[in-house]
Amino acid sequence: MADTVTFTLNDKNVTVPKGWTVMQAAKQAQVDIPHFCWHPGLSVAGVCRFCMVHVQGARKLEIACNLQATEGMIVRTDTPEVKEAHKWGLEFHLINHPLDCPVCDQAGECGLQDFYMQVGKYKSQMTRPKVLKPKAVDLGPRLILDTERCILCSRCVRFEEEVTKTGALGIFDRGDRAIIGTYGEEKIEHNYQENLVDVCPVGAFTSKKFRFKQRVWFLQEKSSICPGCSTGCKIKVHARTDRRTYYRVKPEIDETVNGFWMCDKGRDTIAHLNREHRLPQSQMRIDGKKQTVPTAQALESLRRAIETAGAEETALLVSAHYTVEEYEAFFHYFCDQLGVTKVYQWRAETEDRDSFDGILLRGDENPNTAGLRAAMRRVKGRTVPIKNEIATCVSKKPKVVVALCPEVPFTSPWFQEDLKQLAGISHVSLWTCRYEATEVAGITSWIPMKGFAEKTGHFLNYEGAKRELQEAFPSATAEALSVVEAVQQMAAIATITTETATL
Amino acid sequence: METFARDLREKIQSELTRYETPRSAILPILHLIQDHCEWIQPMHVEGLEREFGLSRVHVQEVATFYSMYRLEPCKPFRILFCDNLVCAMMGAEGVMDKIRSHMASFPTDKCPFSLQGVPCLGVCDGAPAMLVNKERHLRVNRDNVDAILASYK
Incomplete structure (x- = not known):
């Protein structure tokens, strides 16, 4: 027995698995059948009576959502009867709308x-x-x-x-x-x-x-990954690039991870991306006073501090909110090229990492724990247990700390409190997108980072699956950099400094 | 405290076992409650969820869908007047107007009647027809309706 059936849909031969409905087949064949109550993620209700199709030999029109495709069936979606049915179906829906x-x-x-626009029954009777x-x-x-x-x-x-x-x-x-x-x-x-x-x-x-x-037609959409937990739901971020403002997040269909849905927490992950919450430009504390400086100056000062203190006195404090590509660039530069070996994870002190709500939300509120773990395994040559290591980092008394700060505020409410632990270190460079970071004393420099919706790359989710941030918006603040870009800039400054020295 | 009296509980329980899914038993269970308690109160709906595991949303959907369920305390005399075709042709609407003005003659809150239009009562030969509680009245017209109502005290 064949597992597929072939039937005719508007003169086109369509082959689909046995058991599929005409509606599912039409979706696959990209034939548009108007419908209201049918949804691919839900059961069939058959109540809106709008997806009417004409089946040769049938006494009356059938609803495509509840009609199983059978071998040799001849279906049309464009006969005058179907159009008439749409007209009256629509009139019915609009009686009290x-x-x-x-x-x-x-x-x-x-x-x-x-x-309504398509059928054009503009005048009610x-x-x-x-x-x-x-x-x-x-x-x-x-x-x-x-x-x-x-x-x-x-x-x-x-x-x-x-x-x-x-x-x-x-x-x-x-x-x-x-x-x-x-x-x-x-x-x-x-x-x-x-x-x-x-x-x-x-x-x-x-x-x-x-x-x-906002009117929806003013919004641009970009495909990304929700940074709210380790599930890694595929999402569409909706923003107005002309206003550099983010408005909403919607789930994107991805049958392997989130299906058709996402959670409400995930929808709040764009709030921090808007300008009022962002670190607009690089800042440095010079003679005890915070000042806005060119990013190049802040990075150069960091580079000098590392040279002075030595790589062995330098520590990296890394949260699991960045992409695999960013970790690669970051560790390649600091560890492989500069020789830094002190690398520590930065995450919530207490977390119920393995909890799961049974639908999508996981207790690990970091989007890329697996990616960071893999990157650390490479630089350390061994697997490290997942835990917050800021206290260990401070106890080693490093002279310079470069910190990749957690990005999403509501999943890292401990951020500012944790930062206070770094107060005694002589040079602390925070790479962060959060404006609130500048409120903390004892920090030397702040480098503005791009948010998740402003960069491409990928996360590894709770089961190690690759979750791709496919498209990027221009950053809401012009100066923001991805970690990859920041590292490139820093390396370039270093080269120039060396060249100048040689001359 | 249990919401339903013991004999009612037992009847509800037996209805629940009669169908493939408990949800299917909602219709007869609501009738049972109505027969025992006059009308279906929110506490009954909530009791069905708490004590018998029926979804209160499902119960409320059924209770509000059918007009034969009473969701408000009832008056002593419930008039169900046929408002379908044959009775309408025989002047039902005019008789109902008469009933309404009869009801309006009572002081507010003192009217012992409630009036509801219902589909065919199955006695078209005696149209217009009405039920007062479980008593049937045929060939009701504007002239005799006041006397019929006056007999209910």
Whole structure:
């Protein structure tokens, strides 16, 4: 028995695994079948009646989402009957829809709006007034629900039942009074709330954080990896490059790791990237006073300090927030070329590293623990146990410390407190993107670093899988460098200094 | 404290075993509760989740979907008036208006009646038809309806 079936879709032969629906096959064959309630990550509900297709020999139109493809089936998505069905399906969905697109966050990425424009049934034949329902319902710390915009596709209800298994949402009442909601005044509190905004094909669920902040068509998207924990969910960061402002994060489909989802914590990982939280330029403490200096000057001073103290008196303190490529460049320069051997990890003192919420979030809040561990194994020639080593670093009394600081503030609240331990060391150079770092006494220089969304490279996640930061935004602060760039600059300065000396 | 009296608990328990999934038993269980307790209160819905493991969201979905479930305390006399085709042709709407004005003649909160339009009562030959609690009245019209209602005290 063959494991595949071949059928005809708009005159094209399509071969798919047995058991696939026409909808799945159409997705693969890139044939567009309009739909609302079907979602690739959820079960089939078949309630929106919008994905109608024509099957030769069938008495009436069929819904593609629940129709298994069979050998020799002849399917069309473009017959006049199908178009007529779309027209009436849409009219039905719009009977009580408020059509408030001008004030709706979903406008620009709304299924209803898209199909409305496509089908072009602009004029309603309804003469009766629309049914009014609750608006701006506060449904959780991150959620607002507009029940008038809802088309009752039940995607959110299925998400709650099938993915988070919390089952908090239901469809109450019936007919044109039916509304989505929770029982009583209950709020949705789990860490996956904003996936409800993502699965909602219309503007019924909107995100409190993104609400009224930006029109979606002004946003650029870049593919990256969430730095919030060691799972390494594939994400799209949405920003306006003209304003150098980050607005939101959405999950990108990746069946090997995060499927269609990501957690709410991960969505907060861009807050620190905006300019108000960033170290804008290099700074140095000169004669006890903090001053803005050219990055070259700060790096040169670091280079001199290492030369004076000697490589054996220099220590590297490294957090697991940087890419494999950055560790490679960093250790190649400091260890292989300059001869530094004191290398220490920097992470939370106490962490429940192996905990897992059963969906995506892991207790290891560093995106690249495995990558840092591999890089350290190379320079140390042995495997080091994973733990915070800042105390060990300080106890060795180094004269110079170069610190690759943790990037995401809410996963490293211990950052400033830990820094105080470095106060007695004569030259401390912090490589960081965080403005708050400059508030700490006893530091010699601050070098501005790029955030995760501003560089390419890769992390190794909890199971050692390669997670690629594919695209980079220009940095929100012009002076920021990746570790690779900083190391290159430092090496270049060194060369010039040597050349000048020879002349 | 347990939400339901012992005999009701036992009946609910036996309904739960009758179907492939406990969720399927929600309809008959809500009827049981309504028969025992007059109306379905939030504490019943929550009790079903706490004591029988049924999701309160699922229960509330069913309870709000069907108009035959009472989600508010009921008046002594519940009028169910057919508002379907045959009764409508025989003047049901006018009779219901009459009932509404009869109800309005009572001081607020003192009206012993509640009125609800319902689908066909299955006695089209006697249209317009209504039920008052479990008593059936046929050929109700604007002239006799006040006398019928007056008999309920």
